[in-house]
Amino acid sequence: MSRSVVFGFDDLGFAGGARERVMWDEEFATNAHMLVAGKSGTGKTFTLKRIISQMIRQLPGREPVRVHNFDVHGDMHYPDESRILFSESTHFGINPLRLSSDPHYGGVRKCVQNFIEMMSDSSPRAQLGPRQVTALRNILYELFEIKGFKVNDPMSWVADADSDEAPDDNGRIYLDVPYDDRELAKSAARAEGVTLQFDVDEKCWWCSAYVGGLGRWPTRSRGRKAPTVPEAARFISARLKTMLTGGGTRTIRLLEEHNKKVVVWQAKLRKLQEGGDPAEIEAIQRDIHNGAAAMIDSFTEYVLSIETGRELDTLTRYESSETLKSIGDRLDTLVATGIFKPRDPPFDPRAPIWSYDIAPLRDSEQQFFVWTKLKQILDDAMELGPVNGPSEVRVCVVIDEGHKFFIHKDTNILDKIVKEGRKFGVSLICASQAPSHFSEDFLGNVGTKALLGLDPMYRDGTVRKMRIDPKILDYVVAGKIAAIQVSDKRDMSHQFRKTRVGN
Secondary structure (H helix, E strand, O other), rough: OEEEEEEEEEEEOOOOOOOOEEEEOOOOOOOEEEEEEOOOOOHHHHHHHHHHHHHOOOOOOOOOOOOEEEOOOOOOOOOEEEEOOOOOOOOOOOOOOOOOOOOOOOOOOHHHHHHHHHHHOOOOHHOOOOOHHHHHHHHHHHHHHHHOOOOOOHHHHHOOOEEEOOOOOOOOOOEOOOHHHHHHHHHHHHOOOEEEEEEEOOOEEEEEEOOOOHHOOOOOOOOOOOOOOHHHHHHHHHHHHHHHHHHHHHHHHHHHHHHHHHHHHHHHHHHHHHHOOHHHHHHHHHHHHHHHHHHHHHHHHHHHOOOOOOOOHHHHHHHHHHHHHHHHHHHHHHHOOOOOOOOEEEEEEEEEEEEEEOOOOOOHHHHHHHHHHHHHHHHHHHHHHHOOOOOOOOOOOOOOOHHHHHOOOOHHHHHHHHHHHHHOOEEEEEEEHHHHHHHHHHHHOOOOEEEEOOOHHHHHHHHHHHHHOOHHHHHOOOOOOEEEOOEEOOOOOOEEEEEOOOO
């Protein structure tokens, strides 16, 4: 049995009593992607709810559809949803460094590259420079390596960490509390009247009850797990301290001083070979003799200053301390948003709709959040493998104000989902004020479009991009008649139909 979404009835014969349904049918549609467009007050929210209520209808012999609802204003509520608010004050977050284990679509390199691109795209006025990109890539590669994920070994890309919130035999619940957060954790425990102590043998903090403010730290996990943004920020801070205060900086300085002495000595040697006044030659000979002794001393001092043997490697990998500091500042800013906490949101697995309330976040933070989750949703779908038909739906993604998350570049995740997601059962449903906010490529890959009433300023752009008859738009009445296009394999003309959606 196939899924279907009824938008309304064909308006042509409606007055005469005919009731021909205008609908998306999973069996005949070319894909399950939809765009709902209209200015405020034209019924976008009502239409989205109508679509989702039909998408999640349980069908005999079919797995239920999981809906991910990204609520940018905090007003897109659905019955039977599981809703979680995301802000800097809540205990839950997302991890953009969570990598896919798929040997073809996943891996460390793709994960790092996506993260770097999202950092730049979410702050177009402060894009990462070439040196910053190189240094951040090397930092993250090294951090993944430490965590057990090797760039060129697909067998190592599987995260096998597990955690347990249940107390052990001694009533202890162990937490992953970073060293820099220890005082915050103590304060949270005192506020809840809970015991919090450090276990020297386990090298880990434990609490007597996992409640209240302690929820911002995840329970201890064993095994291999991907690094997080806060861990990357702390890792950069540690590397920066090593470069500024450790042996690395002194070693590099001594080598630079030795090289300068060598350059001066070689210049004097060339001058000696050229000949000249005997008195001048004698002075040059003394300088060369003394310079040779000075070079031996400076090289000896350089060699003795070496501590790890990787001081020069550190410099070449991370460019400079200034570059590393600038990257650290950017990651600290991301951590401060509060959306990259290591603890996963506890959505109710029984609820068909998971709503991400991201209203408290700024626009750039919302972008980073949504792009991260969309990538992870698509990765998870790809790991499950292709579905049976191009319109079969396993996962449905709903994005209000979709234009906020669309950027005109090849790596845009919205474009990737409409092009590749259908093969893996991912349906993208976007709402926006006008189709003209999106590229022609995106619009061409969205099979179903509902125009509910556009502002006049978007009319010409919509007609040009969608090649729609302007008279169709004149016929639209907000809340009553919409222009609906459904890409159907039985009729490839894909004409917009005047559709009665209200009384």
